[in-house]
Amino acid sequence: MIEVKIAAQQPNFLPDFNYFYKTFCSDIFFIADFLRFRKQSPIVRANFSDFYLTVPVKHHKINPHPPLSNVKMVDQKLWRQNHLRSLKSRYSSLPFFEHYFPELENIYNRQVDSLNAFLWDLFSWHLKMLFPSKLVYRCSDEDIHNLRDLKDWIQQYQKISWIIYPQEQSYYRDHFPGIPCRVLSFKRNSLLPFPYAPDMPLLLLLFLKGPETGSLFQ
Numbered sequence: 001m002i003e004v005k006i007a008a009q010q011p012n013f014l015p016d017f018n019y020f021y022k023t024f025c026s027d028i029f030f031i032a033d034f035l036r037f038r039k040q041s042p043i044v045r046a047n048f049s050d051f052y053l054t055v056p057v058k059h060h061k062i063n064p065h066p067p068l069s070n071v072k073m074v075d076q077k078l079w080r081q082n083h084l085r086s087l088k089s090r091y092s093s094l095p096f097f098e099h100y101f102p103e104l105e106n107i108y109n110r111q112v113d114s115l116n117a118f119l120w121d122l123f124s125w126h127l128k129m130l131f132p133s134k135l136v137y138r139c140s141d142e143d144i145h146n147l148r149d150l151k152d153w154i155q156q157y158q159k160i161s162w163i164i165y166p167q168e169q170s171y172y173r174d175h176f177p178g179i180p181c182r183v184l185s186f187k188r189n190s191l192l193p194f195p196y197a198p199d200m201p202l203l204l205l206l207f208l209k210g211p212e213t214g215s216l217f218q
Helices: 017-025 077-091 097-108 115-130 147-154 166-175 187-191 202-217
Strands: 004-009 028-031 045-047 052-054 135-138 160-164 181-183
Touching: 004 017, 017 115, 017 160, 017 202, 052 077, 077 097, 077 202, 097 115, 097 202, 115 202, 160 166, 166 181
Parallel strands: 004 028, 004 160, 028 135, 160 181
Antiparallel strands: 045 052
């Protein structure tokens, strides 16, 4: 009986190396967009070490932590232009900046106000360049609206395990008792080129290494 390795993560804005390493190590990866929105979190904030980029969203006074799939971005061109300008001013000299920047600019300029849609477009773009054959599901597309729905979905496989990081062990032990977990290490950090660090947006690594970026996950 073949074991199916499953991983899940909330959608993040410009995910880092560790996020995509978890994706790489799984057979099936879920974007858990039924989780609740949190301000000043990786959902909307990307840390480039010496500066941050943040996606401004419309806040809900009645429900400050709505499901991620319900969050709308602030409808202004200014923040999109500022993001692109910041990236260009800092990284235009990197070897593969001109190769990737035009498509990134296209994603930023699409007429969408859904945070979830914007994050999905960015993630899908990264995925296409890194591991295009990976099985990835966005929970809202699969009619998965909570943990119970996710548990029901994965029951179609007789033998499964979760791919997790050490800090997630207690969460999966509490919410998915009886399902084994494969805990990832951070041994690949030494393979990454300076000045990139694994908790920085993978976008920077693409600007540095270009098509070779996918081989760093092997």
